[in-house]
Amino acid sequence: MWPLAMATRIVIQLLLCAALCCLPSPHAHGLNNGLGLTPPMGWNSWNFFGCKISEQLIQEMADALVTSGLADIGYTYVNIDDCWASHRDNEGNLVADKKSFPSGIKFLADKIHAKGLKIGIYSDAGILTCQRRPGSLYHELQDAQIFASWDIDYLKYDNCFNLGIQPQNRYPSMAVALNKTNRPIYFSICEWGQNDPAKWAGEIGNSWRTTDDIKDKWQSIVTIADINNQWAAYAGPGAWNDPDMLEVGNGGMTFNEYRAHFSIWCLMKAPLLIGCDVRNMTSETFEILSNVEAIAVNQDILGVQGSKVSKQGSGECLEVWAGPLSGSRVAVALWNRCSYGNNITASWGDVGIVSDSPMIVRDLWEHRFLSGSFIGNLTMYVESHDCKLLIFIPEEQKLYYGEQ
Ligand SMILES: *[C@@H]1O[C@H](CO)[C@@H](O)[C@H](O)[C@H]1NC(C)=O
Ligand SMILES: *[C@@H]1O[C@H](CO)[C@@H](O)[C@H](O)[C@H]1NC(C)=O
Ligand SMILES: *[C@@H]1O[C@H](CO)[C@@H](O)[C@H](O)[C@H]1NC(C)=O
Numbered sequence: 001m002w003p004l005a006m007a008t009r010i011v012i013q014l015l016l017c018a019a020l021c022c023l024p025s026p027h028a029h030g031l032n033n034g035l036g037l038t039p040p041m042g043w044n045s046w047n048f049f050g051c052k053i054s055e056q057l058i059q060e061m062a063d064a065l066v067t068s069g070l071a072d073i074g075y076t077y078v079n080i081d082d083c084w085a086s087h088r089d090n091e092g093n094l095v096a097d098k099k100s101f102p103s104g105i106k107f108l109a110d111k112i113h114a115k116g117l118k119i120g121i122y123s124d125a126g127i128l129t130c131q132r133r134p135g136s137l138y139h140e141l142q143d144a145q146i147f148a149s150w151d152i153d154y155l156k157y158d159n160c161f162n163l164g165i166q167p168q169n170r171y172p173s174m175a176v177a178l179n180k181t182n183r184p185i186y187f188s189i190c191e192w193g194q195n196d197p198a199k200w201a202g203e204i205g206n207s208w209r210t211t212d213d214i215k216d217k218w219q220s221i222v223t224i225a226d227i228n229n230q231w232a233a234y235a236g237p238g239a240w241n242d243p244d245m246l247e248v249g250n251g252g253m254t255f256n257e258y259r260a261h262f263s264i265w266c267l268m269k270a271p272l273l274i275g276c277d278v279r280n281m282t283s284e285t286f287e288i289l290s291n292v293e294a295i296a297v298n299q300d301i302l303g304v305q306g307s308k309v310s311k312q313g314s315g316e317c318l319e320v321w322a323g324p325l326s327g328s329r330v331a332v333a334l335w336n337r338c339s340y341g342n343n344i345t346a347s348w349g350d351v352g353i354v355s356d357s358p359m360i361v362r363d364l365w366e367h368r369f370l371s372g373s374f375i376g377n378l379t380m381y382v383e384s385h386d387c388k389l390l391i392f393i394p395e396e397q398k399l400y401y402g403e404q
């Protein structure tokens with residue numbers, strides 16, 4: 001469908017193989033369930049549908065992930081958020097809402113798995129979920145067991161109705177309970193960043209929210225990115241900062257703004273969980289979500305969260321974000337938060353490149369190399385509320401990239 005992008009992907013994979021030979025193998029810290037060695041990718045029901053979910057809707061979304069091609073490029077988790085459960089039965093087991101999930105969660109899990117996808121579910125480290133369904137506090141072992149018996153692959157674990165108990169005394173019991181099931185289940189801690197989870201959640205979870213809920217607004221993206229950025233050093237394979245799910249395609253931002261949102265989420269090694277109606281995406285939404293070159297930055301095997309390295313302009317709203325990739329490459333975002341277009345300069349010192357190294361530069365939204373090579377700095381014009389996403393590659397690696 002996009003021959004150039006596909007070719008690039010192949011080339012990038014080739015380079016990755018070359019790079020892997022000289023890299024230490026990544027090691028997950030903490031939870032040790034073998035999951036999330038790169039940030040998870042998939043879809044979640046909350047941002048667009050809220051409580052208006054059903055087993056039919058979830059299946060249609062899984063179908064749309066497959067038919068659109070998004071599943072093929074990595075979006076494989078199909079995650080049900082709040083509102084799937086109604087009560088506990090006489091034995092204390094969680095029961096799915098009979099009206100919206102009449103066939104039960106195991107049935108749905110089998111359907112999702114049959115499509116080659118994975119299924120995620122939601123609960124809460126409190127006595128109720130945020131939408132007042134039963135919570136898992138004091139039911140951790142039983143709930144983990146039933147999730148495992150349904151073949152669940154991912155648990156998002158929220159923070160409402162927590163009785164004021166410290167999260168460090170609520171989240172570990174679910175981590176232990178999940179481990180006891182013997183089923184590897186990705187553990188997504190959703191504590192909203194209140195008690196600096198980066199400092200303790202890496203030991204017990206695969207990712208942890210660093211902020212309040214995202215909103216489908218530019219200011220929300222800017223605020224969340226800055227908070228998430230403070231914790232960059234704590235992220236790594238198996239344990240990621242989570243600045244919340246994607247709003248791309250939900251209508252509250254422009255194409256450029258969504259492109260900036262996606263660029264920075266990729267660079268920050270955020271979980272990439274689509275939050276729109278994938279049955280009904282515009283071509284612009286699809287173009288952003290299916291950018292395999294940006295996704296390759298997010299999924300790079302090195303697993304280093306990129307961060308803000310420079311602020312420029314009189315309002316300091318012209319920003320450079322950067323982080324290392326495998327193969328001695330560097331991912332660079334030129335992010336214009338100002339209300340007018342302007343030039344942004346990435347200097348080698350800021351982005352972490354030795355000053356006299358010549359680099360070739362790939363533009364991941366234009367899907368082409370900039371002509372020539374660069375030493376010392378690179379300046380590009382960036383529209384207001386837009387973002388360039390680039391990879392700087394040592395010039396001596398040019399051969400790998402052929403004639404593109
Ligand atoms: C449970 O924890 C042990 C020790 O960290 C680990 O080796 C094992 O893989 C974990 N199992 C699961 C299913 O997470
Ligand atoms: C699909 O999206 C368009 C706007 O992009 C909207 O007008 C339409 O109602 C949506 N259709 C469905 C079935 O949700
Ligand atoms: C951006 O840089 C180009 C090339 O140096 C220059 O011609 C242009 O005037 C600059 N634009 C702004 C808004 O400063």
Ligand SMILES: *[C@@H]1O[C@H](CO)[C@@H](O)[C@H](O)[C@H]1NC(C)=O
Pocket residue numbers: 345347375376377
């Ligand atoms: C970029 O590099 C050139 C060549 O070394 C230098 O003349 C120029 O001052 C640099 N620009 C910035 C903004 O650092």
